Amino acid sequence: MTPFETWSHLGSVVAGLMFAWAMFQQYFPPQLRMHIEAFAHKAVGHVYPYIQITFPEFAGERLKRCEAYAAIQNYLSTSASARAKRLKAESVKDSQTLVLSMDENEEVVDEFEGVKLWWSSSLIVSQKPMISLYSSSEDRRFYRLTFHRSHRELITGSYIKHVLEKGRAVAADNRRRKLFTNNPSSNWHYYKASKWSHVAFEHPATFDTLAMESTKKREIMNDLLKFRQAKQYYARIGKAWKRGYLLYGPPGTGKSTMIAAMANFLNYDVYDLELTTVKDNTELRKLLIETSAESIIVIEDIDCSLDLTGQRKTKKQENDDDEEKADPVERMAKGGEESKDSKVTLSGLLNFIDGLWSACGGERIIVFTTNFVEKLDPALIRRGRMDKHIEMSYCCFESFKVLARNYLGVESHHLFATVRRLLEETKMTPADVAENLMPKSDEEDEEACLEGLIEALEKAKEDARKKSEEEKEAAAQHSSWSNDRERRATEIE
Numbered sequence: 001m002t003p004f005e006t007w008s009h010l011g012s013v014v015a016g017l018m019f020a021w022a023m024f025q026q027y028f029p030p031q032l033r034m035h036i037e038a039f040a041h042k043a044v045g046h047v048y049p050y051i052q053i054t055f056p057e058f059a060g061e062r063l064k065r066c067e068a069y070a071a072i073q074n075y076l077s078t079s080a081s082a083r084a085k086r087l088k089a090e091s092v093k094d095s096q097t098l099v100l101s102m103d104e105n106e107e108v109v110d111e112f113e114g115v116k117l118w119w120s121s122s123l124i125v126s127q128k129p130m131i132s133l134y135s136s137s138e139d140r141r142f143y144r145l146t147f148h149r150s151h152r153e154l155i156t157g158s159y160i161k162h163v164l165e166k167g168r169a170v171a172a173d174n175r176r177r178k179l180f181t182n183n184p185s186s187n188w189h190y191y192k193a194s195k196w197s198h199v200a201f202e203h204p205a206t207f208d209t210l211a212m213e214s215t216k217k218r219e220i221m222n223d224l225l226k227f228r229q230a231k232q233y234y235a236r237i238g239k240a241w242k243r244g245y246l247l248y249g250p251p252g253t254g255k256s257t258m259i260a261a262m263a264n265f266l267n268y269d270v271y272d273l274e275l276t277t278v279k280d281n282t283e284l285r286k287l288l289i290e291t292s293a294e295s296i297i298v299i300e301d302i303d304c305s306l307d308l309t310g311q312r313k314t315k316k317q318e319n320d321d322d323e324e325k326a327d328p329v330e331r332m333a334k335g336g337e338e339s340k341d342s343k344v345t346l347s348g349l350l351n352f353i354d355g356l357w358s359a360c361g362g363e364r365i366i367v368f369t370t371n372f373v374e375k376l377d378p379a380l381i382r383r384g385r386m387d388k389h390i391e392m393s394y395c396c397f398e399s400f401k402v403l404a405r406n407y408l409g410v411e412s413h414h415l416f417a418t419v420r421r422l423l424e425e426t427k428m429t430p431a432d433v434a435e436n437l438m439p440k441s442d443e444e445d446e447e448a449c450l451e452g453l454i455e456a457l458e459k460a461k462e463d464a465r466k467k468s469e470e471e472k473e474a475a476a477q478h479s480s481w482s483n484d485r486e487r488r489a490t491e492i493e
């Protein structure tokens with residue numbers, strides 16, 4: 001039993017006695033009971049020698065989980081949980097490690113420089129009636145620290161600092177990177193007020209396996225490193241500590257792969273923001289606030305998620321457009337069930353990137369990807385918002401060499417020269433090259449794979465030649481029709 005509880009019990013006993021006395025004195029009005037109890041607690045408070053500090057999970061308007069709460073949870077998972085009787089278990093780091101933390105309404109004793117302290121974890125369950133399988137977002141959790149008032153300076157000065165530092169170190173040790181996706185706002189209520197769901201981030205792509213010219217790759221890696229180390233610099237120039245990347249290029253050129261490589265390189269979490277499920281700008285802002293530092297926020301195919309003239313289209317315009325659109329994938333993206341009443345605007349998105357709220361938390365990278373950079377509003381991608389524009393392009397010989405090393409384990413081969421020539425003559429995405437380099441059966445060796453690739457490249461070259469001839473023919477026919485029409489018009493005149 002913590003000293004607080006001992007004293008609390010004592011207070012209740014005194015209050016009980018006084019209350020009995022009040023009941024005995026029948027002429028006292030009933031409200032007097034409350035006053036007597038309050039007085040009794042106050043009286044105990046005067047002589048109570050212990051101080052308590054409460055650390056709630058969510059403070060203030062509950063927009064964000066308190067960092068101190070998370071750090072304490074981690075701290076208690078190491079030292080104090082060894083002594084707790086009821087523990088909660090969670091697996092981290094590829095399910096190899098189990099992290100134990102104190103269960104709700106449990107208590108442990110800790111010691112610091114010979115001083116004894118008491119930690120308790122509490123949960124106040126919401127009184128609101130709710131039929132749900134999930135825990136209510138109104139439930140409130142908190143840790144409470146109790147210590148003797150003679151140690152006030154030691155505890156508030158050094159101990160709490162020590163707890164927070166150790167808690168953060170534990171979190172860094174156990175850190176298992178996460179891939180988040182935003183929950184539709186209709187479900188925000190269920191996930192313990194969390195707007196994001198996550199799984200472990202396990203994408204294996206790295207800059208080593210990314211097919212790209214080495215100078216370009218190095219430039220990007222240097223840029224990322226510079227950003228990560230630039231906290232002081234951003235503070236000095238008065239800019240929020242974030243950086244925007246625009247990745248553009250045809251499908252299959254490695255935009256998504258590049259994001260995974262960036263996350264693995266920086267050891268950051270990834271927030272994959274599905275804009276079509278975000279109802280309006282306010283929701284967008286709330287999602288932003290709930291992202292943590294050291295993360296990459298990704299909006300893929302930005303041209304499909306937002307109407308780039310400024311406002312999102314009305315339902316009718318959307319339908320009209322859909323009928324004209326040939327691409328079924330794009331049609332799906334625009335007409336999806338959830339995007340119907342979405343009112344995220346271009347200005348909302350601009351604010352998301354560099355408005356006042358974007359500075360909350362710091363150390364974040366925002367990445368947009370698109371297949372059609374020319375369709376994007378210049379305001380969205382101007383430098384300062386999207387600081388670095390990276391073109392992901394068709395496979396060059398240098399990129400091919402990376403893929404050959406990854407897929408076949410070869411650094412050089414007599415067929416490389418032919419591949420080089422064909423790559424200079426025709427366009428093929430790294431995704432297609434990679435597909436051709438994958439052995440289709442156990443019998444297929446590297447030579448067979450390379451021959452398969454050469455065949456595919458020759459076919460692509462031939463297809464491109466035929467297509468260009470057809471286009472030339474069509475253009476010639478068009479111009480002869482126009483000439484005919486003009487000639488007939490002059491004859492009539």
Ligand SMILES: Nc1ncnc2c1ncn2[C@@H]1O[C@H](COP(=O)(O)OP(=O)(O)OP(=O)(O)O)[C@@H](O)[C@H]1O
Nearest residue numbers: 209210211250251252253254255256257430431434
């Ligand atoms: N530059 C690259 N380096 C290594 N692998 C690549 C590269 N580009 C494509 N690939 C391979 O092709 C597959 C598809 O690539 P990815 O999804 O990154 O393309 P994307 O540019 O994001 O395409 P989309 O525009 O359709 O989203 C990947 O799984 C990867 O294996």
Ligand SMILES: [Mg+2]
Nearest residue numbers: 255256300369
């Ligand atoms: Mg992609």
